[in-house]
Each structure stands twice: as C-alpha cells, then as structure tokens.
Amino acid sequence: MQLARFEQYDQERLRIASDNSDINNSEEEGKILYMDRKWKVITNPDVTSYGQLTFQECGFIAPQEEAPVDSKINSTYIDIDNKSNLLQKEIPESPIVWYPLKHQKTTMFTSLKKWRGVVLKTYKDCFLCRLVDQDGNSPDEEAEILLTEISDEDLQLIDIGAVFYWSIGYQINPSGTRTRSSIIRFRRLPVWRSEELSEAQKKAEKTLITLGIT
C-alpha cells in the first residue's frame, strides 16, 4: 500500500524530477526517481537490477501487488510514512536511496487540483473519462478530454480502462519563475504475466470449492 500511495500522490512530481536533465546530473550517480524540497530519491548505482524488474518498473509505477518479487523489495522499499527510519537503516541491497536535501533548488509543482481519471470511451478527437478528485473535496466528474492535450508518447496508451492523472497548478522553476501548468500523464502499467493469471485461476478454483459452486 505504501508504494501505491507513493505512486498515487507523487507521480507528477516524480516525473518532473526525472525529466529534468539538470537535476539528473547528480553527484551520487544514481538516477533520480523523486525529489522535493527535503528529499531526493535515487537509484542505488551498486544495484543494477532487482529480480526480473527494472528500477522503472518497481520504482515508478508498479505497486507491490503487481510485482510479486523477492520479499526484500517489500521490506526495503519506499516507506513514505517513515523516511527518517529508512535513512538510518543500513540496507546495502536496497535499489533506492533517500538523500536529504537542504539547499538545492529544484523544479517544483504546486498542485491546485488533481484528478485520477479512467478512460470510459474513445472518440476520434477526444475521450470520455471519469475524473475522481484526489483530495476528495469535489464530486466525481465526467469529461471529454481533447486528444490535443495529450503528449505524443501518451497517445498510444489511450484505451478503455486506461488510467491517468491530471494535475493543474503552478510549476516553479529553480529561478523562482512560476508557470501555470496542466499535466496529463497516463500510467504505464505493466502487462499481465502468465504467473499472475495462473495464480488467479488457482485462487478461483479454491473459491469455487469453498463456496460450493459447481
């Protein structure tokens, strides 16, 4: 659940951090996964892969439930509620490392509104989606979003059931300049693996027997 929360709330900031080349030239030589005013999360350069997952798969987007891997990942991964404890622990094989930041200026994004969206129907020039307010302050909405608002790399991800996040707010550059910004990012979900589908079939068979359904 911690990973899922990390992904849910910080995906946009995480992407901004990772897309910014200035920030990526870090002295720690790892790839920056996430950064805010106080913390920087980078990949551990001594650990190049973890099981079958790449860092991107396990660090950016894949919640634990979608990536049944070595339990070490679960125990050493991002604990966003307890960052300080994680820092104090020595975890040599952890694929990520948290660094405290004190004075470094970064590109920040201040969100005024953020929705989680699900594509319900696609049209030639737009798609119908349900928008759920991530702050829980506003009722759900349904919108037809124009395809011109979607980046080229995300266009191919638009399909019924595809999940995206839409943030509207201010981007604050290292120089302090504020720019109004609207970011729509589609989740890059992993594919269904044969093991997951077999596991589901086993669970279903067990349920059918337990419930006496023939």
Next chain:
Amino acid sequence: MLTPPLKEEVEISIFGPGYGECILVHIGFNDWIIIDSCISPSSKEPCAIEYLSGIGVPLDTGVKLVIATHWHDDHIRGIGKTVNSCSNATFVCSDGLLTKEFITFIKAYGARPGLTEGVNEFDIVLKSLETSHRTPKYASAEKALWKRNGPNVKPTCCITALSPADFAIHLAKIQLKELFPQENTTKRDVVAPQPNNVAVVIWLEVGDICLLLGSDLENSPDKRHGWAAIVDSNLRPGGIASVFKIPHHGSKNADLPEVWQKMLIKNPLAVMTPFSKGNVSLPTFKDINRIKSQTSEGYITAPPRVKRVKKPKIVEQFVKGATKSIYQVNSFFGHVRFRADLKSQPINWKTELFQSATSLNSLEW
C-alpha cells in the same frame, strides 16, 4: 427519519444517488432485505448499514438477504462491507456472475486494490463468504430466492427473481469471458461491458403486497431476454405490484408499456434514482413525462441534473481549454420511503421524502 417501522409494517426505502442506488425492504417482523449498495455521502458508510444501525436493527439476525442485482460501480459500492456486517444473510447474485470465468477475473483484478471498484467490492464479498462458509445463491428468471412461510404468526413472504433469462445468462457468460485478461496485455481498469445481461429483477410478495424492483434491466429486440421475456413468461408469479422501482434510471430503453399494463396496479407508487454519464443524464425530461403519464405517484431520490461545482479560476481555465465537455456526476443524495400496514385493507401507503428526494410532479426544468 430514524424511526423503525412497526412489526406489521412493510417498508421500502430507496437511497441514491451520490452515484449509486440501494433498496431496503422491511418484510415485516424485523426481517429485512438489502438490494444493491451505495455509500452515504455524510458517513461514507454503506447506506443500508447506516440506516439499519440508526434504527436499531441487528445486522446479523435482521438481514435475511443481500442481493447484488449486477456488478456496476453504481450498484455495488459498499456491498463488501454490507455482506461482512450482515453475517447470516444469504448473498444473491446473477447466475451469469457465479461462473469460473468471472470468479477468476475477480481474483486477477481483485488483487490490485485501488483499481476497478466494482471488481474490488466483489472480491471482498467472495472473501467474506469464504470466511463465513456461506454459499451464494444464483438468481435467474422464475427462481424463488427466499421464502417465509405464513400465515399463522408472520405473513407469507416470497422473493422471486424474474431475470436474467437463460438466454441472457448465456450472453453474459460469453461477455464476461472476454473480460478475462490475456497474457502480455497491458493492465487497465475494468469498464463494465454493455449491454447489461446480468441484471436481476426482483418480485417480492409479502402478505397481499407485491413489489416489482426493476434493477437496470433494459428492453431487448430479442424477446428471449429483457423486459419482454418477463412479461411473456407464464412461470412468473401472478399478482400485480403496487410499488415499482423503475429500471435503469427511467430510461426509455428500459420502459415497456406492457409492464405497466400487466404487472402493476393502476397508478402505482414508482420510484427511481437518477444517473449521469458524460453528457447523458437520466431520466430526461421526456422520460419523466412518459413516467408521469403512467402514474401520478412518481418519485426520484434526487433531481436528475446538477450544476458543476466551480473550481478556482485557473483550474477552470485549463479545464475549459482541455475538454470538449465536462459534467458533474450527480452528487445529490436522497431517500424515498414508503410504508404500509400489512393488515390494512385496502393497502394505504405513506410516502416520505428525505434530503434531495422529490416527487416527479414537483421537478422543475
């Protein structure tokens, strides 16, 4: 509002929308039936649980049946908690859903919390049933789901499913099989397929009172399923209903005049919940007029159209530039309650409206 019905009183409470629908029926003598589930906007609890707890009904012994008429998000929110709390109730769902394919599909998606609410809820239901060793009941056309024998102490009560028809179950199984993910395809949220072939319509008889609860069943050009199959069936229970839960939010494609003529009394109590999806809002002005031509006793849990809550100016500017259209899902919430004394002849219904609920006659456009 929080006064329980008398022992010999029948009550039908319809809650919605807040995006959803839930029906509660008191069949006399402290026995209750829950049909579908939605969440109370104030307490965030399932409406049925909140209401029953509020009037002091013990959930473990008072609730006899929990019925999920289908698995769309707007009918199933909170049903997992409801089944959990009503620990001795029998869970009923469509025959089309209790298949190996559908349960495998639930197990695949249910392991991914945060996605696909309807699937997650169904997963909770299955886990609860497994833990409590309860076997769910299949609902299909003309099948009796529950019976209380009378008439010495309590009035007879019989609950019968009028749908899905055998042919609809066949179609549903094909439809649901296609939902099961294929290896190496991208994971996505599940969007329920259309048309809805699994909807369970309920016929409820208690003493001399009959209720027709229409779920989201629509008409079909093929008479082997949909409302035409119900009207034409010679196996369905006889009698005519005095209360009608209008199917599919009053839409035209769920309205069959023969239902009003053959299955309902003249001028029945009719109630529905509104629905919105994109630029589609149900019921429409035409739908309401059509229903009003059938009964003067029509009610709705909330007005069908809502104004969007405005956001900060900068947000609205971006939203306007990025969208072709944007509509707020109906956030109003209301409760329509009908009560009648089982002993009175003729039956005299008392109607009460709470929160946003209103009569169709007083709706303004």
